Amino acid sequence: MTAPLHTYLTKHLSFDGDPQQQRSANLSIIEAMCWAAMFGLAENFMIAFAVRYGASALQVSFIPGMSQIGIAAAQLLGVSVVAYIGSRKKLALITNNIQAVCVLFVFFITWLTGSAFWVIIFFFIGIFAANLASPGYLSWINEIVPSSFRGRYWGIRLRLVGFIQFAAVLAAGWILSYAKSKNHEIGGFGIIFIAGAIFRLSCNYPLSRMLENKYSSSPMSAGFSFLGFISRLRTTNFGRFSLFNFLLTFSFNLVIPVTAVFMLRSLGLGYFQYSIIIMSGMVSAFIAATYWGPLCDRYGNYRIYFVTSLIMPFFPLGWIFLNQWWPLLACLSLVGGFIMAGFTISSANYIFDTVKKENLPKVISYFNALNNTAAFAGSVLGGLIASLLPSQGIMRFGFKPHNLEIIFIISCIIRILILIFNQHSFKEVRSVEKSPSAAWLLFYRPAGNIIMAAISIPGKIRQAFEQKK
Secondary structure (H helix, E strand, C coil), rough: CCHCCCHHHHHHHHCCCCCHHHHHHHHHHHHHHHHHHHHHCCCCHHHHHHHCCCCCCCHHHHHHHHHHHHHHHHHHHHHHHHHCCCCCCHHHHHHHHHHHHHHHHHHHHHHHHHHHHHHHHHHHHHHHHHHHCHHHHHHHHHHHCHHHHHHHHHHHHHHHHHHHHHHHHHHHHHHHHHHCCCHHHHHHHHHHHHHHHHHHCCCHHHHHHHCCCCCCHHHHHHCEEEEEEHCCCCCCCHHHHHHHHHHHHHHHHHHHHHHHHHHHHHHCCCHHHHHHHHHHHHHHHHHHHHHHHHHHHHHHHHHHHHHHCCCCCCCHHHHHCCCCHHHHHHHHHHHHHHHHHHHHHHHHHHHHHCCCHHHHHHHHHHHHHHHHHHHHHHHHHHHHHHHHCCCCHHHHHHCCCCCCCCHHHHHHHHHHHHHHHHHCCCCCCCCCCCCHHHHHHHHHHHHHHHHHHHHHHHHHHHHHHHHHH
């Protein structure tokens, strides 16, 4: 662990407990940062790579779609696999290596055959393998980090992961733009995919040094079935939360696969512009992670989840009205990252707060399986609709070629209906402070934080110069 990172984690991630526990929590963040480098370099450019090899909108939709099915299947099998192996650490190490190899195969096999079909296949295999370890991994981290500290832990973790993703996406965008200008576009993709595989392999070192308690599946956990989980979706508080989350995930994924096609084909953006837009969301997400984490601890995960979900219907419309100037799309992505950080942290912590510890690994696997099935359905439906739309833009509405704006409108309408009919179907499960207004959480406090940070900059610069003297 490098000295600056060690100092940062010691300062911001210290809790009372076993020193080995503390060290393992720090190492888990190092491992997540290595994964983030792979994600920013390789996974974020899978669709761009497929588009380079002529993938249609429907084929593109199968890249995130099939990966979501891989995640869903892996989540269901993951608990059984980790129980069979008997070690969450060992399973994580095995799956890391498989995913790294698949990242290499995505590039080399596609390059050799000239077919985007192999992007779908090997991306699916890599995602499936990695997510076999996910239920056990999350329960492992849940044992390491005290429950009262999870909001801050995940906030810091997401902030650092976001920073690494931001740097990786920026580097990949620059590499691809430079390589394309020199007529070596495929070589640029080769560099970022090989580097991504190396970073994925580097996750093995921190994982191997983390503390792991013996894994066991309790009798109650063993009796908690997938069908039982499905039957409770409408009758329990957590079930209704899950159903609401699944529906939102479906609406999000209607536009996720076509957004890349919209940027690269309909708008004709270059790789660097594409990477800037992606990166903007990551920047705001890692900054906002430490903003939302303590608020979840203080005001409850339901409140933050509720507030952030209210903004979700507006983002698809932004792609329609702000696409005349691509920096506006970067601003839209910036705001989206801020909102999604709160949504992601609060939803993850709500699961930890609501589910009994002995049922947590299985519930996480069931929840993620259904959530990713909803993502698959949304992705494929979005791609199918895109394939049926006329190629010429509808000029009277100002639509771009391929008319992908229609999918953004459909997603917006579905999100509004979900909020109207399901928003208050579940509730907070902890005793928390009374929350301020949504406007205070979303606008006034963030604006105040930005103003205070700007005011403090001259003083920090002066202090830095005085310390050098």
